[in-house]
Amino acid sequence: MDFTFGRDLASRPIFSESFINDSEKIFIKNCTHLYMVTTEERTNPVNSHVNYFNVTQVKITEESENYFLIDFNSKTILISLVKNNEVQNFLKLLDHNLDIYLDITGLSHHVWAILIKEALILNLKIKVMYNEPSTYNPDSIKSQIYTLSTNISPIKPIPGFTVLRTIGVSNFSFIPLLGFERRRFELMFNSVDPPRNATFPIIGVPGFQIPFTFETYFSNRKKLKEDGLWRNTKYSAANCPFRLFYTLYDISKEKNSELYKIALIGTKPHALGAVLFYLMSGLTIELLYDHPTRKPGRSSGVHKLHVYHVDLFKMFLDEKKLVKNG
Amino acid sequence: MNEAQEKALQLINKLFVYKAEWLGHDMFKLYTQPSYFPEITGVESCVLIGGRGTGKTTVLKGLSYSGQYIQSPGSIENNNYIGIYYKVESNKMSAFSASGKSDNEWIKPFAHYVNLILSSLIADMLLWLDENNYLPDINFDDYKWKIFKQIFGSDNISNFTNLKMLIQGELNNMENYINNNIQAPYNFTILGGPVDALIESLASLNFFHNKSIFILFDEYENFSKYQQEVVNTLIKQASGKKYSFKIGVRELGWKSRVTLNNQELRSPSDYRKIEIQSEIEVGFEKFATSVCEGRLLILFKELGLDEIPAVKDLFLSISVEAEAEMLGILETVNKIPNCKKVFKKLPSLHPFKIWFLCEWLKNSNPNEIVISYKKDQKGWDVRYDNYKYAMLFAIRDRKVGIRKFYSGWNTLVLMASSNIRFMLQLVEFCLKIHILEGNDINEPIAVHNQTKAAFNVGLSNFEELEGLDVNGNFIMKLLQGLGRIFELLAKHPIGHAPEVNQFSLSEGVPILKPRRSVPPNLKINDLIDLSISHLALRRSISTKLSQNEPRAFDYSIHPIYSALFQISHRRKRKLILNLQDIEALINNPKTVIEKIMQRHNRADLSDADIDLKDVTSGTQLRLFD
Numbered sequence: 001m002d003f004t005f006g007r008d009l010a011s012r013p014i015f016s017e018s019f020i021n022d023s024e025k026i027f028i029k030n031c032t033h034l035y036m037v038t039t040e041e042r043t044n045p046v047n048s049h050v051n052y053f054n055v056t057q058v059k060i061t062e063e064s065e066n067y068f069l070i071d072f073n074s075k076t077i078l079i080s081l082v083k084n085n086e087v088q089n090f091l092k093l094l095d096h097n098l099d100i101y102l103d104i105t106g107l108s109h110h111v112w113a114i115l116i117k118e119a120l121i122l123n124l125k126i127k128v129m130y131n132e133p134s135t136y137n138p139d140s141i142k143s144q145i146y147t148l149s150t151n152i153s154p155i156k157p158i159p160g161f162t163v164l165r166t167i168g169v170s171n172f173s174f175i176p177l178l179g180f181e182r183r184r185f186e187l188m189f190n191s192v193d194p195p196r197n198a199t200f201p202i203i204g205v206p207g208f209q210i211p212f213t214f215e216t217y218f219s220n221r222k223k224l225k226e227d228g229l230w231r232n233t234k235y236s237a238a239n240c241p242f243r244l245f246y247t248l249y250d251i252s253k254e255k256n257s258e259l260y261k262i263a264l265i266g267t268k269p270h271a272l273g274a275v276l277f278y279l280m281s282g283l284t285i286e287l288l289y290d291h292p293t294r295k296p297g298r299s300s301g302v303h304k305l306h307v308y309h310v311d312l313f314k315m316f317l318d319e320k321k322l323v324k325n326g
Numbered sequence: 327m328n329e330a331q332e333k334a335l336q337l338i339n340k341l342f343v344y345k346a347e348w349l350g351h352d353m354f355k356l357y358t359q360p361s362y363f364p365e366i367t368g369v370e371s372c373v374l375i376g377g378r379g380t381g382k383t384t385v386l387k388g389l390s391y392s393g394q395y396i397q398s399p400g401s402i403e404n405n406n407y408i409g410i411y412y413k414v415e416s417n418k419m420s421a422f423s424a425s426g427k428s429d430n431e432w433i434k435p436f437a438h439y440v441n442l443i444l445s446s447l448i449a450d451m452l453l454w455l456d457e458n459n460y461l462p463d464i465n466f467d468d469y470k471w472k473i474f475k476q477i478f479g480s481d482n483i484s485n486f487t488n489l490k491m492l493i494q495g496e497l498n499n500m501e502n503y504i505n506n507n508i509q510a511p512y513n514f515t516i517l518g519g520p521v522d523a524l525i526e527s528l529a530s531l532n533f534f535h536n537k538s539i540f541i542l543f544d545e546y547e548n549f550s551k552y553q554q555e556v557v558n559t560l561i562k563q564a565s566g567k568k569y570s571f572k573i574g575v576r577e578l579g580w581k582s583r584v585t586l587n588n589q590e591l592r593s594p595s596d597y598r599k600i601e602i603q604s605e606i607e608v609g610f611e612k613f614a615t616s617v618c619e620g621r622l623l624i625l626f627k628e629l630g631l632d633e634i635p636a637v638k639d640l641f642l643s644i645s646v647e648a649e650a651e652m653l654g655i656l657e658t659v660n661k662i663p664n665c666k667k668v669f670k671k672l673p674s675l676h677p678f679k680i681w682f683l684c685e686w687l688k689n690s691n692p693n694e695i696v697i698s699y700k701k702d703q704k705g706w707d708v709r710y711d712n713y714k715y716a717m718l719f720a721i722r723d724r725k726v727g728i729r730k731f732y733s734g735w736n737t738l739v740l741m742a743s744s745n746i747r748f749m750l751q752l753v754e755f756c757l758k759i760h761i762l763e764g765n766d767i768n769e770p771i772a773v774h775n776q777t778k779a780a781f782n783v784g785l786s787n788f789e790e791l792e793g794l795d796v797n798g799n800f801i802m803k804l805l806q807g808l809g810r811i812f813e814l815l816a817k818h819p820i821g822h823a824p825e826v827n828q829f830s831l832s833e834g835v836p837i838l839k840p841r842r843s844v845p846p847n848l849k850i851n852d853l854i855d856l857s858i859s860h861l862a863l864r865r866s867i868s869t870k871l872s873q874n875e876p877r878a879f880d881y882s883i884h885p886i887y888s889a890l891f892q893i894s895h896r897r898k899r900k901l902i903l904n905l906q907d908i909e910a911l912i913n914n915p916k917t918v919i920e921k922i923m924q925r926h927n928r929a930d931l932s933d934a935d936i937d938l939k940d941v942t943s944g945t946q947l948r949l950f951d
Contacts, residue, residue: 066426082425084506152796156420164421164439164501165494167446168412186793191416222789288417290796 002282003320005249013316014242015309019049026305028101029053032094034070034115035103035129036060039296042131043106047302056095060107065291066159068111081110081159087118096124101307103129104268109289113275114160120279120314128308130269132208132239134301136180149292152184155191156291161278163259163286172259173198175251177244177266177274180212182219184265184290189223192261192288196227200251204238204267208303212238216266236270241308244273245280252283263288269306276310280317330629331761337628338761341621342754354397356624357388358617362605365598367407369538371561371571373546373593375580376602377861378794379747382574386542387411389572391451402460403533409540409572410447414548421504422553429552433586435503437556438514442497444521444541449490452528456486460533470530474523477515517586518560525568539569547579547859559585562596571597578859603744610744611736617746618753625757631768641756642770643734646714650678652731652773653721667692672699682710682717685820716824719816719892729817732889733776741780741885741895743864748783748886755779777889784890787861794860797848800912804853805862807911808883809891811922815901816893818928825898826926828882830868832902850909854881861886866897901926 005011019026026049033055037044045052062069067080072093080086094100100119104112112128119126157163166172174194176185178201185201201224207213217224224230236247252260262278264271264287278285327335341356360381366372366389374382387393390411394401402408422436423429455461466483475481478496483489503512528534549557561571562585583591593599606613615637626634644652659665659677665684669677671692683706687695699706722729732741738756742749756779760771788805792798808829815826831854857863861884868880880900888895903922910918 065424080426082508154420154796155417156423157417159425160505162418162421162501162504164418164504165497167443167497168450183792183799186790187796187798190790190793193413223793226786286417 003317003324012246015313016240017307019305025049025051027051031099031101032056032058033101034058036106038106040299042133042302048305063108063111081114087114091119091122099125099127101127101129105131109264109271110158113158117160117279125311128272128310130306132303133299134303136299150295151293153291155288158287158289161287166259166284169259171257172261173255173257174261175200176263177202177270178216178220179266180215180219185220186223188263188265188288198255199229200232200234201229202234202236205235207238238267239269239306241269241273241276244270245277248277259284261286261288334629334761334767337625338754338757341625342750356621360606361609362600365600366572369570371564371597372600373573373597374600374602375575375577377577379745380602381746383544386544386572386574389540389542406536407538407540409542410451411542412447413544414546416548419549419553423550425508433556434514436553437517439500440556441515441520445493445524448524449493453486453490461531463532470527474527477520477523518563540572541569542572544574546573546575551581554582555584555586558591562591576859578855607744611739614739614749629767638735640770641735641738641776642773644773647676647678649718649731655681655721658721664692668695671696679710713824716819720819723817728777729892731773731777732780733773741888743885751783752779755783780889784887787886788890791860791862795856797856800853801857801860801862803912804857807915810919812893813891814923823899825894826901827894827898828880828900829903830880830900832904850905
């Protein structure tokens with residue numbers, strides 16, 4: 001690890017701004033805004049309470065396993081996800097004097113993660129936006145079962161985040177970032193077959209909304225109880241990637257492992273925190289992802305908007321590294 | 327719960343852990359060698375085929391150098407083999423797929439990665455051997471190292487740490503290639519090249535004289551089809567060399583048996599095939615007894631008990647008649663006027679036999695029943711013997727709670743069906759329930775407690791299916807539908823073939839035309855294979871083939887689920903289903919079950935009978951939530 005953090009809040013700054021829909025208006029100006037609209041209400045900038053001034057809107061119009069399409073300067077451009085130079089070349093087209101606001105609400109992990117990775121490599125001023133939904137829609141009104149994905153795929157690395165250098169490591173920790181979908185947790189768990197005493201499930205506390213924490217516990221209770229995993233459960237605010245980063249840091253201090261396998265099956269801000277941890281911790285991290293197909297109409301409304309200043313966070317960590325290395 | 331009971335429960339949790347991965351080094355303390363062990367230690371390559379829980383991982387880890395060392399440090403030097411273990415990681419292997427490349431285009435990068443995996447594992451082993459002073463005569467200047475050094479273009483190998491770092495550097499390069507640009511040119515090594523060179527370099531060392539290196543690949547099913555063909559090629563090439571492969575693979579998980587040149591791997595010339603199920607089926611009772619008694623011995627000792635009962639005495643069994651009594655046959659006989667009258671006239675007969683006679687001759691009056699019995703007593707005795715077990719399932723037809731008991735060591739062994747993990751689960755649950763009910767650990771375990779345990783083991787495994795595979799929810803639906811069919815057939819045995827609990831597949835006319843393919847990207851044949859692979863179903867070579875049965879297999883629900891669905895745990899008679907029926911069973915279970923019942927002359931069943939109940943909820947038998 002290239003840095004250490006104290007336990008006090010001052011040693012662990014949070015580089016986020018959060019806005020509640022309708023109660024506050026926020027203004028974003030002089031920047032590039034990247035986003036994608038899906039069937040979810042919260043992904044459409046029209047439904048957001050942001051006022052944009054002098055903003056270059058770059059719409060991602062399509063995502064697939066290996067590429068994404070963008071509308072840029074009245075042209076549609078195909079960008080390969082398996083050639084980092086294409087992602088970098090696209091980012092180089094953007095005005096580097098301006099902030100880049102990447103809205104990950106409607107984007108799949110395999111698209112936004114590599115954009116962030118390459119933007120940080122290029123030292124761009126990248127901010128990440130995320131809209132919480134007002135609610136997730138259960139399978140029926142009385143149900144506590146949430147099928148948020150119509151299809152789950154076998155685990156496969158996110159492009160740009162493959163780890164091949166760890167062969168037959170048995171001294172690893174498994175850190176599932178839990179969400180509502182029991183099946184995804186169970187599939188991950190059975191696929192990884194982790195040592196039980198080195199498994200640290202993370203639950204979003206506080207959740208986006210108060211009941212969500214309980215829904216997460218309820219949905220995953222079988223595995224948590226069956227294998228005694230609840231004893232190792234950790235908590236981290238569901239909507240904060242930076243807190244998640246610090247939680248992962250704490251786990252790595254608690255359990256010194258050769259490798260940390262983090263399963264991205266919870267909230268997007270948690271996934272973002274894990275991606276940042278992969279990129280910046282200096283530890284060997286494997287991100288596990290099952291590439292779900294999101295169910296249309298899985299959420300309703302727009303609740304809070306968050307802006308995560310990941311560029312500033314990187315600067316903060318770089319400074320800490322400098323201090324540590326003299 | 328008193329202190330002793332709490333201690334017993336804690337010990338049971340510790341001793342009856344049934345996954346090799348969770349036991350860590352303790353696995354070898356509780357290790358019992360399976361009967362096929364001598365076969366796998368031969369120099370030729372082996373493929374161990376068996377479902378989860380059949381002990382593949384334990385056996386393979388036992389062959390690895392770390393496993394050998396834990397079991398007996400001296401064996402490292404004395405054995406004529408040394409093993410390197412690798413569990414195939416699906417997250418890494420899946421990186422070598424799609425991403426705009428065809429399987430053919432992936433062969434070279436993947437073959438290179440396999441070379442690096444094996445080189446890395448061998449380097450780890452060498453480092454360990456060196457640290458433990460097994461390799462005093464190592465000489466990196468020996469000409470034999472030249473080829474290996476050339477392959478990776480490095481002359482700087484002067485110790486094992488250098489070697490490891492060199493390979494690690496190559497792994498980092500490979501990772502960058504995958505992450506950054508898989509279209510870029512790359513200098514891949516040829517399949518097996520570095521491994522051959524590395525192992526050749528070791529040949530002159532004393533330690534490796536007369537010693538084979540076993541490459542132990544566990545969870546071979548995690549390789550895709552083309553990836554298996556790459557490794558199959560290595561297996562073929564290994565013949566006559568200083569190393570061989572020992573493969574652990576789930577049933578039906580070996581997707582391709584050919585090499586990259588399309589040559590088939592043949593047993594026994596290229597490898598020895600060990601099908602665990604059939605290898606240990608004959609001696610499984612003995613093996614299971616040895617494994618469980620070993621654990622019980624520790625449990626009883628730790629609890630300060632000197633006398634350890636034999637498992638057959640601990641797990642009580644009962645006769646069919648005694649079971650009928652426990653299921654309330656006397657009450658049933660007394661409630662049915664005809665039965666009551668017949669019983670008065672034939673008081674020496676067991677009430678279960680009386681009920682059987684009355685059910686069989688349902689439309690006759692008591693006098694006719696008694697006359698019929700007296701006229702052909704022998705014939706009725708034979709019929710009763712044939713049907714009495716099947717009739718147990720009908721006694722408590724619509725009643726809630728236990729409708730059939732599953733008890734006795736032999737029954738539990740049959741339910742485990744040569745699967746040691748299931749066996750351990752059954753024993754664990756039996757012991758826990760026994761203690762939670764306030765019994766002393768050395769008292770025999772009551773029949774109803776064994777039944778509760780069997781039900782809960784079935785339930786636990788049923789609920790786990792969803793998390794075993796991305797199509798696990800469809801496996802569950804299939805199992806639940808089939809379970810309901812066989813349960814209904816079991817509940818209504820009179821006048822029909824008893825104990826129908828298998829099916830064969832025909833290509834006849836489907837009962838219902840399927841509404842849609844389920845799921846869209848999964849063929850129903852593949853779903854059946856997946857169900858076998860995950861031990862929801864069992865497959866055996868068909869005994870009775872006819873023109874209408876083109877498939878040479880019989881299928882049955884795995885007997886570990888027999889208490890859950892309240893069906894017979896014994897493999898008996900079969901019905902014929904076709905693939906479309908099975909597809910409809912997933913989409914539209916109620917209708918297809920109704921049709922199947924009609925076809926099997928159970929048309930009088932009510933809607934409530936047919937309804938697909940949720941086996942996972944609302945049952946009095948459920949212990950844990």
